């Protein structure tokens with residue numbers, strides 16, 4: 290693989306970042322994941338806009354403008370001959386040359402920018418995603434600024450491991466009795482044909498796929514209500530699903546051991562997946 294590090298394209302084996310990098314020592318950095326289908330970037334502008342916001346919320350200086358970012362994404366797709374897959378982008382507060390709790394001066398310590406590709410042939414036709422996934426619920430013990438897409442992914446990783454240990458696919462986080470989101474996706478239920486998903490706040494990541502899917506749902510005259518819901522409501526729902534840049538729209542067929550609806554992917558989720566993939570490609 291050819292990866293990108295601070296302005297240079299090089300083979301992954303030659304790519305290095307300092308041991309003093311604040312991304313490594315402090316999880317002081319943000320990231321984005323953008324899908325590629327048929328060589329085309331999906332929702333690039335949404336991801337670029339959210340990146341700008343994440344950086345601003347952390348007082349980090351954007352290392353490059355949107356057009357330059359797009360050029361690097363395209364260059365990596367070309368150099369790695371990616372048809373279907375993902376581009377991962379990470380920007381950290383750089384290498385101040387020592388460990389310290391204070392932020393370094395951005396004039397003397399530039400951000401570290403890393404980008405790489407992950408090839409996933411047939412990404413949009415993943416049979417597991419079409420068949421639906423099973424989730425368990427676990428307490429949301431992440432920090433309170435989940436609207437910033439930081440690289441602090443230890444708790445979500447623990448959630449994913451807990452799900453796999455329980456023999457299911459993923460976990461939904463619950464806080465104050467309500468579902469916040471999945472380990473790496475936004476969560477939805479459907480009741481009486483109404484799509485219900487938590488309202489935007491600092492409790493959840495403002496999903497780029499979420500924004501697109503809610504727009505397509507509205508255009509297709511589907512009813513949408515943005516509010517939080519409980520695990521009991523999810524168990525009694527007609528359908529459930531998740532969205533993310535890598536999962537697109539993926540039905541959820543079981544929550545904490547209870548079948549959702551008839552235990553098969555629902556009509557609304559299946560239709561939204563088709564619309565999203567058609568409209569975004």
Ligand code: PDD
Pocket residue numbers: 322470471472473474475493494495496497498499532533534535
């Ligand atoms: N995760 N919520 C969380 C906690 C996420 O990590 C993600 C994305 C989403 C969905 O956002 P979007 O639709 O913009 O991808 C919601 C990415 C895909 C990841 O960490 O791999």
